[in-house]
Amino acid sequence: MSQIPKGERLEETVVLGGSDLPERLLVQLASLPPEGDVEDALWAIVSTFAEGSELYIGVCIPTATGEQLVIRHAPRPSQPRVTDAARLFPEARYEEVMNIPFDVGSSLHIASDDPLDATVRRSADQVALAVASTLRRSRFADQLKREAQEVQQLRDQAVQSDKLAGLGRMAASIVHELNNPLTSIVAYADYLRRRWEQQGVDIADRERLGRISEAAGRVLNFTRDLVAYSRPSSADPSALSVHDVIERSLVFSEHVIAANNVTIVRQYGELPPIRGLHGPLTQVFVNLITNACQAMDPKGGKLTIETSYDANRKVVSVKMSDEGRGLPAVDDLDRLFDAYFTTRGDGGGNGLGLNIVQTIVASHGGAVQAARNEPRGASFVIELPTGR
Ligand SMILES: Nc1ncnc2c1ncn2[C@@H]1O[C@H](COP(=O)(O)OP(=O)(O)OP(=O)(O)O)[C@@H](O)[C@H]1O
Ligand SMILES: [Mg+2]
Incomplete structure (x- = not known):
């Protein structure tokens, strides 16, 4: 089956004919891989076109008298897009909106020259079923994809919080080991600096001592942050x-x-x-x-x-x-x-x-x-x- 180019607008919609169209549609849909894109799948058999974010599907079924019956999938039943159908098939006198079974909120818009006879109605029913089944499959595939992503995210989070908890425990023990000696270093360095200030000890030495105390203070600060960041609060x-x-x-x-x-x-x-x-x-x-x-x-x-x-x-x-x-x-x-x-x-x-x-x-x-x-x-x- 030749590939039909995707049209941007209704005027470019290609309408296919053929008495076995609903069957072809179903065969095609059955071969659609689970992760297949509904738009791409339907594209091969019927014509679709996108208007904004809405997907429309046009199917054409020849009637017994050889006239063409147009079936279009409209996203909302309240908006059957009668005017579009009329533009595509200006000669169509008869229009009808058919709900797509199992697909709440969607409908088929049918336009033809005459009221539908029983055979055509059956064909239309079949097309509606095929479309509904594709939509369901594609939604199901979407849902599976979303769920798989969520599971992956949860798994990542679990690994991350496990790592953080481990890091927190490690940080807490490091801080415990470091805190006392560091506090002594800071306290004694400050004490010596004050004394040296009073005793007029060499200013460069006082500055060196100041740097020792500052550096120790920095380590204290860092360990404080590390613990606060990674400790799970129990x-x-x-x-x-x-x-x-x-x-x-x-x-x-x-x-x-x-x-x-x-x-x-x-x-x-x-x-x-x-x-x-x-x-x-x-x-x-x-x-x-x-x-x-x-x-x-x-x-x-x-x-x-x-x-x-x-x-x-x-x-x-x-x-x-x-x-x-x-x-x-x-x-x-x-x-x-x-x-x-x-x-x-x-x-x-x-x-x-x-x-x-x-x-x-x-x-x-x-x-x-x-x-x-x-x-x-x-x-x-x-x-x-x-x-x-
Ligand atoms: N009271 C404040 N007055 C002026 N600037 C402030 C004040 N509080 C925070 N800042 C500004 O916000 C920045 C970020 O503050 P934050 O406490 O997150 O980091 P820090 O103080 O630079 O480092 P850390 O707290 O991790 O030792 C500071 O670097 C500073 O520029
Ligand atoms: Mg700060």
Whole structure:
């Protein structure tokens, strides 16, 4: 059977004749491979054309009197495209819409010179069945394809989360081993640096010591990020006070707060408890406090922590405003939350802090937003729902 070129428009539709057309159609459909494209399959036997995303099928069956009967598949029964049929076969006086069996929402549009007689109606029925069966097969094949993709995706995810869980366990043990010696290195280096400052020890040596402490701090930071990123959270959420979490985070951040001469200003409102995970939420505030402190110039500045509760939306918000150098120039502030976005690459930043913040806040059903402060500084607002 010769290949019929695909037409773009109705006028190019080629209409085939032949008394055995429904049989040929069925034979052709039976040989269609399961993953076959319905359009391609029907193409070989009947003419199809695409208009927008809709598929139309034109079939021609000769009637007993030798006139041509046109059957067209229209995508929606409510729109039998009478005008198109009339354009293709202007002489046709009789038009009818026939539902395609088993294919809800589709219909055949039939145009002929005379009302259908029993033989022609049977032919039309057969064509309708063949079309319906092809449509069903192609939908079934599509569904199989989609399901296979989903299964593959789930399998990939399972492998990934397995890897992450393994990485998390490994990271947790590495951090455990590293944390104590590193904390000692940082603490003793800082202690020596302060002493050397008072004793007027060679400035170059003091700087070297400063670098030791900074490098150790960087490793501490990295392990912190690694753990937060890969550890699957096994703890169950519990009712907790956001103020407690903030206070705990401030204790954890004492070192960076003091090192950057930052004054904490608390403007706490009345808050109901929220449901959440203490550890990860502490991480959120530690990351934000750390960023704010690192953004301050050496003179330091204020970090204001303001909390409030919106009873209508049942949302607790925490706003952290600093007086630092302000947010970097980016078109879209959401970019700051992208993993590995950092302007502190030379200062040991990994660009993971805010990404972790966003992930944890989202897992609590909340949201975080960055804003520029006037006249200077940055602020981050975290919203956490209470009713979960
Ligand atoms: N309070 C802030 N003031 C000014 N810029 C900020 C502030 N917080 C974040 N940023 C900007 O957003 C970037 C991304 O922050 P993020 O915490 O994700 O990474 P980082 O601090 O660079 O590295 P890491 O937190 O992994 O050590 C920072 O490099 C900085 O440019
Ligand atoms: Mg950071």
